[in-house]
Amino acid sequence: MSQIIEVKVPDIGDYKNIPVIEVFVKVGDTITVEDTLVTLESDKATLDVPSSHAGVVKNIAVKVGDKVSEGSVVVTLEAADASNANPVNTTSTLAAPQEPAVQTTAAAAIPIPVERELLAIPEVTPTATVAMSKTAYASPSVRQFARELDVNLDNVTGTGSKNRITQDDVRAYIKTVMNGAAACPTPNVTQPASLGGGLDLLPWPQIDFTKFGEIDVHPLSRIKKISGQNLSRNWVMIPHVTNNEVADITELEQFRVTLNREYEKQSVKFTLLAFLIKACVQGLKKFPEFNASLDGDNLVYKKYYNIGFAADTPNGLVVPVIKDADKKSVTEIAVEMSELAKNAREGKLKPTDMQGGCFSISSLGGIGGTTFTPIINAPEVAILGVSRSSIQPVWNGTEFVPRLMCPLSLSYDHRVIDGAAAARFNAYLANILNDYRRVLL
Ligand code: CAO
Numbered sequence: 001m002s003q004i005i006e007v008k009v010p011d012i013g014d015y016k017n018i019p020v021i022e023v024f025v026k027v028g029d030t031i032t033v034e035d036t037l038v039t040l041e042s043d044k045a046t047l048d049v050p051s052s053h054a055g056v057v058k059n060i061a062v063k064v065g066d067k068v069s070e071g072s073v074v075v076t077l078e079a080a081d082a083s084n085a086n087p088v089n090t091t092s093t094l095a096a097p098q099e100p101a102v103q104t105t106a107a108a109a110i111p112i113p114v115e116r117e118l119l120a121i122p123e124v125t126p127t128a129t130v131a132m133s134k135t136a137y138a139s140p141s142v143r144q145f146a147r148e149l150d151v152n153l154d155n156v157t158g159t160g161s162k163n164r165i166t167q168d169d170v171r172a173y174i175k176t177v178m179n180g181a182a183a184c185p186t187p188n189v190t191q192p193a194s195l196g197g198g199l200d201l202l203p204w205p206q207i208d209f210t211k212f213g214e215i216d217v218h219p220l221s222r223i224k225k226i227s228g229q230n231l232s233r234n235w236v237m238i239p240h241v242t243n244n245e246v247a248d249i250t251e252l253e254q255f256r257v258t259l260n261r262e263y264e265k266q267s268v269k270f271t272l273l274a275f276l277i278k279a280c281v282q283g284l285k286k287f288p289e290f291n292a293s294l295d296g297d298n299l300v301y302k303k304y305y306n307i308g309f310a311a312d313t314p315n316g317l318v319v320p321v322i323k324d325a326d327k328k329s330v331t332e333i334a335v336e337m338s339e340l341a342k343n344a345r346e347g348k349l350k351p352t353d354m355q356g357g358c359f360s361i362s363s364l365g366g367i368g369g370t371t372f373t374p375i376i377n378a379p380e381v382a383i384l385g386v387s388r389s390s391i392q393p394v395w396n397g398t399e400f401v402p403r404l405m406c407p408l409s410l411s412y413d414h415r416v417i418d419g420a421a422a423a424r425f426n427a428y429l430a431n432i433l434n435d436y437r438r439v440l441l
Contacts, residue, residue, distance in 0.1 A: 223316035308357035385409035
């Protein structure tokens with residue numbers, strides 16, 4: 001006898017009214033126990049709601065954007081045979097002799113919430129080079145995690161329930177690859193430890209620091225953990241080269257100070273960064289390969305100009321993005337930047353505030369330093385580092401004159417950008433900053 005079963009959101013702790021961000025089933029689908037039905041996303045984590053029963057989907061009670069809490073009905077299933085439905089939770093059924101029985105049950109126990117990247121990381125779509133498995137048994141958050149690291153889930157062995165692939169399985173796979181024993185299609189063939197294919201790294205040093213003195217141990221913040229993984233991947237996978245240039249910003253700085261005086265009452269603060277963002281847009285227009293992303297053997301040229309800027313927050317680094325910077329004035333950029341920077345410091349940025357970037361700027365000018373090597377924010381192909389401006393003696397042909405010089409460090413992905421192009425881009429940028437009227441050209 002078939003049974004109609006309502007699958008509900010189970011106990012999800014303190015979370016209430018969480019939006020549904022993805023629905024994975026449609027009416028008519030045949031699903032098995034633990035198939036993911038929907039994903040919910042709170043401000044801190046994403047949660048996959050798996051099915052407690054096998055059966056055919058008869059009705060879907062939620063859609064993307066709906067808010068749900070514990071007990072909200074997610075789907076109605078028709079289980080072909082209650083005894084074979086193999087529910088994860090055993091609950092009493094309301095028998096209805098002629099009609100299908102209706103069983104109300106919570107979904108299977110939700111796996112530990114997986115924190116999906118909310119910060120500093122661009123959204124990732126599967127690339128042509130890494131065929132993302134449609135058949136591997138993994139939750140959307142694990143699939144997302146694998147995509148970020150370009151891992152094909154078909155190569156990963158799942159150790160979770162019913163061989164489900166977990167984040168730890170993906171990590172273990174990466175460790176194997178990094179140790180030089182890259183996944184080998186023939187199970188009996190093992191590769192020598194060092195063929196030059198993997199990084200062949202030594203294990204991380206395990207040291208008992210207390211042997212040398214007193215210590216304090218604090219867990220890394222969530223932002224540091226997430227951005228750390230991205231920075232490591234980008235540093236290891238992208239051949240970085242940094243081109244250093246200096247821009248004479250003497251006149252621009254005078255102009256900026258004048259503007260700040262004029263706009264004081266309107267609470268607009270013109271920072272050097274706002275001018276830099278606009279100047280970079282001009283650079284991207286003139287040198288389109290800087291506004292591109294690698295997708296396998298293809299280069300994707302973007303026709304929009306979204307500029308990210310690194311913001312230092314008490315919890316770590318985040319990169320909010322000024323969208324369509326080409327369509328905004330310096331004043332609009334300054335206002336939006338200050339709002340985004342404030343939200344970043346207060347931990348109020350939305351995931352969408354940090355997505356869609358084409359090129360990033362990391363400005364340490366307000367803090368110090370003469371040059372540095374910023375790490376490219378993949379899948380972008382270049383990033384501009386800005387250090388502290390200082391008065392330098394500059395030869396004008398007849399004498400040394402004091403000029404305000406600003407160091408610009410442009411890191412670029414050498415697979416996409418040649419050294420000569422990088423030098424041209426940086427010199428062009430310096431030229432605009434030298435005489436900001438050029439931004440109009
Ligand atoms: N040279 C000299 N002084 C500079 C400068 C430069 N290149 N850039 C900024 N300054 C000065 C500004 O003029 C300002 O002084 P006034 O208040 O007198 O005008 C002061 O430094 C502070 O600037 P700001 O912080 O208000 O503005 P900003 O545009 O420089 O920075 C933001 C905004 C969000 C980028 C910044 O707050 C921040 O977080 N910086 C750190 C970024 C970072 O961590 N990068 C590293 C990433 S890689 O780990």
